[in-house]
Amino acid sequence: MHDNMMLEIEGLSVGYRQPKGEVPALRDVSFSVPRGGTCALIGPSGCGKSTLLYVLSGLLKQFGGQVMVEGAPVAPLRRQTALILQDYGLLPWKKVSDNVALGLEIRGVAKDEQTERIRRVLTEVGLWEMRDRFPSQLSGGQRQRTGIARALALEPDLLLMDEPFSSLDALTREHLQGLLLDIWNSKRITVLLVTHSIEEAIFLGQKIVVLSGHPGQVIDVVENPRVGQKGYRKTTEYHILTSQLRDKLEQVGDGS
Numbered sequence: 199m200h201d202n203m204m205l206e207i208e209g210l211s212v213g214y215r216q217p218k219g220e221v222p223a224l225r226d227v228s229f230s231v232p233r234g235g236t237c238a239l240i241g242p243s244g245c246g247k248s249t250l251l252y253v254l255s256g257l258l259k260q261f262g263g264q265v266m267v268e269g270a271p272v273a274p275l276r277r278q279t280a281l282i283l284q285d286y287g288l289l290p291w292k293k294v295s296d297n298v299a300l301g302l303e304i305r306g307v308a309k310d311e312q313t314e315r316i317r318r319v320l321t322e323v324g325l326w327e328m329r330d331r332f333p334s335q336l337s338g339g340q341r342q343r344t345g346i347a348r349a350l351a352l353e354p355d356l357l358l359m360d361e362p363f364s365s366l367d368a369l370t371r372e373h374l375q376g377l378l379l380d381i382w383n384s385k386r387i388t389v390l391l392v393t394h395s396i397e398e399a400i401f402l403g404q405k406i407v408v409l410s411g412h413p414g415q416v417i418d419v420v421e422n423p424r425v426g427q428k429g430y431r432k433t434t435e436y437h438i439l440t441s442q443l444r445d446k447l448e449q450v451g452d453g454s
């Protein structure tokens with residue numbers, strides 16, 4: 199075990215039980231993410247990316263191999279782990295502020311403390327003015343910011359995000375990617391982000407783990423140390439890496 203590691207995944211395999219037998223979803227996956235680092239996980243649809251996040255958040259308990267979070271075996275409801283689901287997971291009948299409060303309720307945070315944290319995180323993501331709206335009264339980007347605010351309210355040290363920006367238009371997506379970088383810069387949360395987008399993986403992942411098609415296996419781990427540097431998107435390095443990653447993904451059959 200290494201002291202500076204937030205995530206250590208060793209020989210992880212997951213299968214889903216089906217009437218006709220077990221369907222493998224992940225096979226012998228190993229990689230690690232240092233504390234305070236960012237990692238992007240990219241691979242074709244159905245290769246097991248969401249499955250991996252379920253394991254890391256403790257929701258999925260049936261797996262083979264070893265998964266350590268901060269040096270301890272992964273456990274359900276680790277207080278400092280926050281998960282943002284693929285569809286934001288907002289409850290339509292609750293106002294923005296009440297959606298943000300959800301995780302705090304579950305964790306039994308006192309009411310005064312809840313109020314204070316909700317104000318702080320909604321201000322941080324620029325949604326304080328919209329706190330009394332319902333999700334249906336928000337744009338896609340605002341809904342996603344609500345999801346991010348809800349995760350931040352837990353004051354996590356590990357943030358797991360499942361394709362958080364995929365359904366947004368290009369400008370909103372870039373804006374929120376920037377917001378995520380700002381949050382990461384100021385708090386140094388460890389971030390693991392699942393994405394379909396090559397550009398997003400390179401813009402946000404200090405480490406990029408490339409998975410093969412179903413069942414997902416690690417085919418490459420790319421180091422990308424310039425993440426967060428000003429103007430990275432406009433550099434030659436960024437563009438070279440983009441085409442290298444595109445080649446790798448084409449080899450595993452994902453043209454997206």
Ligand SMILES: Nc1ncnc2c1ncn2[C@@H]1O[C@H](COP(=O)(O)OP(=O)(O)OP(=O)(O)O)[C@@H](O)[C@H]1O
Binds near residue numbers: 214222242246249250
């Ligand atoms: N509850 C389940 N029962 C059986 N098979 C499942 C179940 N959930 C997922 N699978 C299968 O496991 C594989 C991995 O699914 P997963 O949702 O992790 O993929 P993914 O990489 O997140 O895909 P996408 O990019 O489309 O979100 C898929 O082939 C899927 O069909």
Ligand SMILES: [Mg+2]
Binds near residue numbers: 247248
């Ligand atoms: Mg998924």
